[in-house]
Amino acid sequence: MKITLGAVVKGGTSLDYKTGSWRDQRPVIHEDLCKACGQCEMVCPDNAVYVVDEVYIIDYDYCKGCGLCAYECPTDAIEMVPEEK
Amino acid sequence: MSHIQVVEGSEAVALAVKACRPQVISAYPISPQTHIVEWIAKMIADGELDTEYVRVESEFSAASVISGASATASRSYTASSSQGLLLMTEVLYASAGLRLPFVITGVNRAISAPISIQVDHQDTISLRDSGVIQFYVESSQEVYDTHIAAFKVAEDPKILLPVMVCMDGWILTHSYERVSFMEQEEVGSFLPPFQPVNFLDVNDPKTWGSYAEDDVLMEFKYAIHEAMQYAKGRIKEIFSELAMITGRDHGGLIEAYRTEGAEVILMAMGSMAGTVKEAVDELRSQGKKVGLVKIRCYRPFPFEDIWDVIKDTKIVGVMDANFSMGSEGAVATDLKAKLCGRPDAPLVLDFITGLGGREVNKGTIREIVQKAEEVLNSGLPLHEPHWVDLNPAILP
Known part of the structure; x- marks a missing residue:
């Protein structure tokens, strides 16, 4: 591999790097408690919460497990579960 | 062909910058700034210079604006001094690493404390390790000629580094000297438009300054040093080329x-x-x-x-x-x-x-x-x- 002047590389490298691997705990949404208020989507610093047909899902490829969504959830519908291998 | 005029040193800089037709100029016009950006603002207001003039809220932003502008293939310029240059420090290191060839006038003034607005070289010397090429000038004529050469040095495809022209505060910026100016066509043919290979383009997205680990960072730094070493010869060529046009030879390095x-x-x-x-x-x-x-x-x-x-x-x-x-x-x-x-x-x-x-x-x-x-x-x-x-x- 040759380096480039200014470390210029093709765009969109985040598609190749799944930063979700940094996570040591994962948010799990309990759908029975979720009121679809959207707080989690708003506070996620990685844009890793999506809405599909009014159901909130987490993109584990990019969720770093910070826990902001679980902290802000007004109905405590998000649980942080330790990642284990 | 050229014309001769008695001008303030700051105006000589502004006239050199104008002749180089930069597309973006940023300015933070408060102490320790000099008249340079004021003269440029006047030229724009008088319709003599068509450029994007961005008034920013700090010197950190002044450097950031021309760094970003340079990455979009715009010839870019700013001027600062003393504490202002120190506030730019982080951006200047980054811009050298990103290989962005803008030009800055570093007006030499002492660093606080105690506060002073008088001349010495402490401010620009503090930036000597940043990867920015530094010229120091003796007179208003040399400051004019060196700015015109500076853009050509910076934009050389094998150099691609910011260039700082350092001039003494007060002694040069605020005194009036006889300066011989180049004709616009002469500057135009000496300094062709800035056309880098890499630039920010929405149709071809690229990442600049991507993350570098321990296996490559040394090579990135060495590449800047190599460009500096190459620049020694190239700067002399560019100074000679300019001297042939102007008939004024200030020397090489x-x-x-x-x-x-x-x-x-x-x-x-x-x-x-x-x-x-x-x-x-x-x-x-x-x-x-x-x-x-x-x-x-x-x-x-x-x-x-x-x-x-x-x-x-x-x-x-x-x-x-x-x-x-x-x-x-x-x-x-x-x-x-x-x-x-x-x-x-x-x-x-x-x-x-x-x-x-x-x-x-x-x-x-x-x-x-x-x-x-x-x-x-x-x-x-x-x-x-x-x-x-x-x-x-x-x-x-």
Whole structure:
């Protein structure tokens, strides 16, 4: 591999790097408690919460497990579960 | 063809910048700024210059704006001074790493505290390790010509680094001198439009300054050093090319003044060099073998060119208008490091001069030469820097 002047590389490298691997705990949404208020989507610093047909899902490829969504959830519908291998 | 006018040094810079047709100029117009950005603002207001003029909220932003603009393939420029340059520091290191070729005028003024607006070189010397090429100039004419060369140096495809033209505050920025200006067509043919291979483009997205781990970071830094080394030759070519057009040759990386057969050679940067030349003429007429090496390009450090001139001399007195606290002046440090290990090397004395605008006149230079001769005659080297005109009586 040759380096480039200014470390210029093709765009969109985040598609190749799944930063979700940094996570040591994962948010799990309990759908029975979720009121679809959207707080989690708003506070996620990685844009890793999506809405599909009014159901909130987490993109584990990019969720770093910070826990902001679980902290802000007004109905405590998000649980942080330790990642284990 | 050219026209001649008496202008303020700051206006000479503004007119050089205007002739280079930058597309983006940022400005933070508060102390320690100079008239440079005011003259440019007036040119834009008068419809003489069509450019994106961005008034920012700090010098950090001033540097950031031209860094971003340069990445979009826009020729970009700003001017700052003293504390303002220090606030730009982080961005300047990053811009050199991103290989963004903008031009900055670094107006030399002392660094606080205590607060001062007078000239010395501490501000720009503090940026010497950043990867920014640094020129130092002696007169308003040289400042005009050097700015026009600076864009061409920066934008050279094998260099691609920011260039800072350092000029002494007050002495150059605020005084009026006779300056000969180039015609617009001459500048246009000397400096073609800026067309980099890589630039930010929404249709072809690229990441700039992507993350570098321990397996490649050293190579990125070495590549900047290599560009600096290459620049030494290229800068001389560009200066010569400009000299052919203007008929004014200020020298290459250095200017050697009456150094033939000199036993004592002084070394200086900036407007101080003009005073040294006057003093050298007087001393030569008294039969003293004294000369001057004026450093025009400080980074890259032009040791090879300096060596060619000083190798047969006995002693070199470096006039450092800066000081590295706890050590010595920067230029003397550079020179000593390069001379170390050469058995035939001349002695180097470090003279700390002109901090905070303290006057350096012909008398000061005669004292420096006398001190150098004393060291030469006594055979006792002076290991510590000599603070010229220091008044120990008022120390706390």
